[in-house]
Amino acid sequence: MGIATDIILLVVTAFFCGLLMQRLHQPLILGYIFAGVILGPYTGGLTVTEVHDIELLAEIGVGLLLFALGLEFSHKDLKPVKWVALIGTPLQIVLTLTLGLGVGSIMGWEIKTSLWFGAMISLSSTMVILKTLMNQGWLGTLSSKVMIGMLIVQDLAVVPMMILLPLLNDPAAGMAQLGPAAAKAVAFLVAMFVVGTKLMPWLMRHIAKLGSRELFLLSIVAIGLGVGYLTYLVGLSFAFGAFIAGMVLTESDYGHQALSDIIPLRDIFGLLFFASVGMLLDPQFLVDHIGIIISLVLLVSLGKGFIFSLVTWLFRYRNVIPIAVGLGLFQIGEFSFVLARIGLSTESITTELYNLVLTTAVITMILTPIISSQTTRLYNLKKRWVQKEPLESMNIPEDGLNHHVVIAGGGRVGQQIAMTLHRLGQPFVLIELDQRRIEQAKDAGFAVIYGDAGQEVVLEAASIGSAGLLVVTIPGIVVSQNIVVHAQRFNPKIEVVARLSDPEFFNVFEELDVTDLVYPELEAGLEMARQVLLALHVPVTEIHRQTETLRQEYFTSSMSQSKPYQTLSQFRSAEQQFDLEWVNLHQTSSLRNVSIGASEIRKKTGVSVVGVLREDILEPNPGPQFLLQENDLIAIIGSGEARERFHQLFFAEKGKEASPVAIAQ
Numbered sequence: 110m111g112i113a114t115d116i117i118l119l120v121v122t123a124f125f126c127g128l129l130m131q132r133l134h135q136p137l138i139l140g141y142i143f144a145g146v147i148l149g150p151y152t153g154g155l156t157v158t159e160v161h162d163i164e165l166l167a168e169i170g171v172g173l174l175l176f177a178l179g180l181e182f183s184h185k186d187l188k189p190v191k192w193v194a195l196i197g198t199p200l201q202i203v204l205t206l207t208l209g210l211g212v213g214s215i216m217g218w219e220i221k222t223s224l225w226f227g228a229m230i231s232l233s234s235t236m237v238i239l240k241t242l243m244n245q246g247w248l249g250t251l252s253s254k255v256m257i258g259m260l261i262v263q264d265l266a267v268v269p270m271m272i273l274l275p276l277l278n279d280p281a282a283g284m285a286q287l288g289p290a291a292a293k294a295v296a297f298l299v300a301m302f303v304v305g306t307k308l309m310p311w312l313m314r315h316i317a318k319l320g321s322r323e324l325f326l327l328s329i330v331a332i333g334l335g336v337g338y339l340t341y342l343v344g345l346s347f348a349f350g351a352f353i354a355g356m357v358l359t360e361s362d363y364g365h366q367a368l369s370d371i372i373p374l375r376d377i378f379g380l381l382f383f384a385s386v387g388m389l390l391d392p393q394f395l396v397d398h399i400g401i402i403i404s405l406v407l408l409v410s411l412g413k414g415f416i417f418s419l420v421t422w423l424f425r426y427r428n429v430i431p432i433a434v435g436l437g438l439f440q441i442g443e444f445s446f447v448l449a450r451i452g453l454s455t456e457s458i459t460t461e462l463y464n465l466v467l468t469t470a471v472i473t474m475i476l477t478p479i480i481s482s483q484t485t486r487l488y489n490l491k492k493r494w495v496q497k498e499p500l501e502s503m504n505i506p507e508d509g510l511n512h513h514v515v516i517a518g519g520g521r522v523g524q525q526i527a528m529t530l531h532r533l534g535q536p537f538v539l540i541e542l543d544q545r546r547i548e549q550a551k552d553a554g555f556a557v558i559y560g561d562a563g564q565e566v567v568l569e570a571a572s573i574g575s576a577g578l579l580v581v582t583i584p585g586i587v588v589s590q591n592i593v594v595h596a597q598r599f600n601p602k603i604e605v606v607a608r609l610s611d612p613e614f615f616n617v618f619e620e621l622d623v624t625d626l627v628y629p630e631l632e633a634g635l636e637m638a639r640q641v642l643l644a645l646h647v648p649v650t651e652i653h654r655q656t657e658t659l660r661q662e663y664f665t666s667s668m669s670q671s672k673p674y675q676t677l678s679q680f681r682s683a684e685q686q687f688d689l690e691w692v693n694l695h696q697t698s699s700l701r702n703v704s705i706g707a708s709e710i711r712k713k714t715g716v717s718v719v720g721v722l723r724e725d726i727l728e729p730n731p732g733p734q735f736l737l738q739e740n741d742l743i744a745i746i747g748s749g750e751a752r753e754r755f756h757q758l759f760f761a762e763k764g765k766e767a768s769p770v771a772i773a774q
Contacts, residue, residue, distance in 0.1 A: 115157040116166075118148055119384050120377075122155075136244050136478035138237065138383050142471070145387020152392060160388055167385040169334065170378030171236055171443065172351040176333035177375045178239060178257070179355020180368040189251065189548075193424040194258030201259065201420045202266060205231035208412040212405070218462075221277055225458050228270050229449055229466050230409050234442035234474055235260045235348065236382055241437070241478045251542075251559070252433035255421060259438065264349045265294070267444045274448065275455040293343040301336070301353050309354075310361035317363060322370075329367045330374065332358060346444075386443070390471045394464050405469045410476070414439040428560070429488045436484050440477045441470035485561075503547075504556045505538070510572040513537050517562035517592050518582035519546040522608065522629075526580060527555050538571045563591040565598075574599045584610040586617060593621050635660060654749075689719070690752060694741040700759050706733025714755040716747035 126140035126147070148157045157163060209227015210220070218226070238260065242253050309332065316328045333351045340350020358364055395402060418435030426434075449466050452458035514530060516523050519541030527550065530537045539550050540562040550557040560567035562583070573579070579596050581589045589607055596603055607618060609626040618626055635656045642652040694700055700708055711717055721728045721735065722742040728735065737743070745755060 112159050112162050115148075115159050115163060116381075118155060118157060119144060119163070119381065122148055123380050123384060136241065138240050138244075138478060139475060141380050141383035142387040142475055145384035146390050146392070147387075148384070149388035149390065151390070151394075157388065160385075163381060163388070164385045166378065167382035168347060170375070170380070170382040171348045172334055172337045173330075173371065173375040173378050174236055174239060174382075175348040175352035176337070176355040177368060177371050179352040179357075180359045180364055180371070190254045190258040193255055193421060193426070194262050197420045197424050198259045198262035198266070200423075201416055202228075202231045202263070204416045204420070205413060208409075208416065212408050212412075215408075216401075222458060222462060224277065225274060225448075225452050226462065226466065228274055229445040229452075230413065230441050230469075232263050232267065232442040232444045232448075233260060233413075233438040234440050234477070235264065236379070236443055237440060237474045237477050238437050238481075240379065240383075241481050244478065245482060247433070251426075251547075252430045252437075255426060255430060255434055256437050259417075259434075261349070261352065263442070264346050264352075264444065267346060267447065270448060271451060275451060275457055277457075294345055297340060297343050297345065297350075298353070301357055305336075305354070305357040309358050310363075313358070313361055313363045313367075325366070326370045326374075329358075329371055333371070382443075386471055386474060389446070389467050391464065391468070395468055398465065398468075402465065402468055402472070405465060406472050406476075409441065409469060410439045410473060410480075429484065432488050432491065433481075433484045436487070437477070437481050439480065440473035441466070445470055503551045504554060505558075506536070506556065510536060510538055510556070511575045512577045513572070513575075514578045514580060515562075515568070515571050515573055515576045515596070516540065516580045516582065519543065519550055519557065520582060523580075523582040524549065524553075526582070528553070531555060540567060540571055563588055563595065565595050568592075568595055568599060573603070576600060576603055579603050579605045581605065581607040584608055586610060586614045590617055590621070593618075593623060597621070631660070689744055689746050691722075692743045692745060692756075694737060694739060694743055696739050698760050700737050700743075701739050702736065704734055704736050705731060708737070708759070710745075710755065710759075714747070714758060715751035716745045716755045718743055719746050720744035 123141045123144040126144045127137045128140070130137055130140035130143075146152060148155055150156055150160055206224065206227035209225075209230060210223045213220070213223025213226055238256055242256070247253050312332075313328065316325055333354050336354035337347040337349075337351035340353070341347040358367060414435040417438045418431040421431040421434045445466060449458070449463050453460065453463045513536035516526055516537055516539045519527070519539045520543075523539060523541070524546070527537060527539050531554070536556075538556040538558060540558050540560060541547055541550065542559070542561055547557055547559050558567060558570055560570070562568065562571075562581075573596050579593070581592055583589055583592070589610075593605055593607065596605070604625070605621075605623045606625045606627070607623050609615065609618070609628045612628065615626070638656055638659065639652055642655065647655075700710075705718055719730060721731050721737070721744070723738065723740075745752065747755070
């Protein structure tokens with residue numbers, strides 16, 4: 110079966126290796142890489158026969174990953190990091206070239222060889238770091254945007270490196286080729302953003318009108334890979350072109366749908382990429398050169414990590430960002446393989462150096478998810494040793510915060526809560542890590558702090574000790590639990606309203622004395638049930654009764670062991686029995702032109718009239734002398750049996766029932 114057999118072997122082996130990594134609480138990409146090592150040409154046993162074909166398919170995976178990234182990131186998202194990307198990245202490359210010269214001097218290499226080595230290690234892995242950021246939930250944070258901005262410029266830098274490095278003995282010839290390449294790059298980018306922003310949305314709109322999901326998916330893949338191929342034809346990176354196509358397409362109305370459709374395909378081809386990386390690792394070469402490889406891994410990882418942290422710090426990024434960037438971009442990237450092949454084919458580097466760089470690159474890629482996951486731990490350690498740095502905050506009142514609401518999480522739920530409190534004039538502060546949401550909150554005039562709400566220093570900056578209420582909108586149970594624990598340490602009496610992502614986690618919150626919980630899936634289901642019943646013209650009182658019955662049944666069945674939820678269920682049951690009902694007084698009612706006292710409503714039925722709306726004027730708590738008139742809206746309150754007697758006595762006997770028009774809780 111040829112290539113088909115190879116793909117089947119890779120997918121099955123990657124599944125079992127990924128399952129093992131999941132059990133060991135390690136990133137799945139490590140399992141994919143180990144699957145490539147197992148099936149690679151150097152390990153014996155079951156072996157992939159068409160390694161080159163797998164590598165070609167892996168390039169599609171890189172393109173699809175960058176295309177999906179472009180769909181998630183608008184060019185507006187990269188504006189906050191444009192200077193560190195455009196200026197900081199060339200500075201990082203120059204510093205890494207210097208690092209390469211230093212390592213070459215230690216190893217006794219020639220200057221030309223050392224420059225090649227410095228160029229190859231200057232590039233980081235876009236594929237590895239993006240997958241790592243996704244798995245760790247850091248994608249969308251400011252530190253991730255700094256990394257992505259620098260990775261994009263690195264990908265662009267591959268082109269001049271490919272031209273100049275083989276021509277180190279004749280720089281003038283290299284500069285002559287560099288000019289046309291730069292012109293092509295500029296022309297392509299201008300064409301994509303000028304023509305593409307008009308053509309792609311128009312094309313997607315017409316394809317969507319056809320109503321074919323399959324054709325829509327095919328068009329997305331064709332755009333991403335097609336634009337990437339055009340970029341390759343003009344001498345730029347295939348993956349870079351796919352990324353630009355995604356950024357252009359995300360400005361259309363179909364960006365979100367395109368992203369959701371492309372993700373499964375991206376993940377499958379991404380698996381092939383990581384497996385192809387594992388196939389490059391020769392265990393025998395690693396054993397024979399273990400000393401020098403360990404030395405190179407340490408020198409490159411520590412050197413690059415320090416350089417990235419330094420450059421980020423020089424561009425005034427503080428707190429956790431320099432640490433996150435340094436621990437994220439220390440590895441050697443996939444484009445280094447391209448440079449290494451060119452160096453080998455032009456006899457600029459030796460076969461031994463080629464294998465050393467390849468092995469070092471694979472090992473640093475394997476280490477990336479493990480090292481990057483230590484960011485928070487290292488940042489906490491740094492805070493113990495170094496004086497606290499001021500957190501980035503905006504719109505904080507000059508007189509500080511007191512008896513305010515702390516909202517942990519500035520997503521859609523957090524933003525809605527903040528908007529409501531803002532309109533009511535209630536003091537609050539929003540804590541968020543996503544820079545895009547930070548900018549949205551800042552523009553809305555909200556008090557906002559950039560940071561992780563699970564960190565004590567961030568909660569302290571939000572004046573949690575003097576806050577009256579903590580609202581946790583973050584769905585992750587581990588993060589939510591951490592936030593509540595730290596908040597209660599500062600303020601043991603603080604009230605907490607939290608988001609419940611799964612009923613199984615209720616006991617976790619119960620142990621923290623948090624019972625004010627909201628389960629979004631239940632509320633969404635009840636609201637949809639209300640809309641369905643309204644569309645079926647079911648009376649409002651019956652809709653209320655049915656939905657509250659569903660809520661009560663859910664509470665008693667899913668959380669029967671929970672005393673707080675049983676209490677809440679009983680409250681809602683009582684609320685159902687004593688809800689406020691508005692009744693339209695039509696001309697057939699016996700209450701027309703009769704005073705409240707003369708009708709003896711409360712004596713005969715047990716309900717109380719608590720308000721009358723007449724010609725848009727509300728009369729609250731009308732007295733016994735108040736004369737009821739036709740078309741009045743009467744607000745009554747009482748048990749279900751009492752309200753039933755009210756309808757039968759004053760409306761049904763005339764052949765009509767009262768018209769309940771609204772319920773207010």
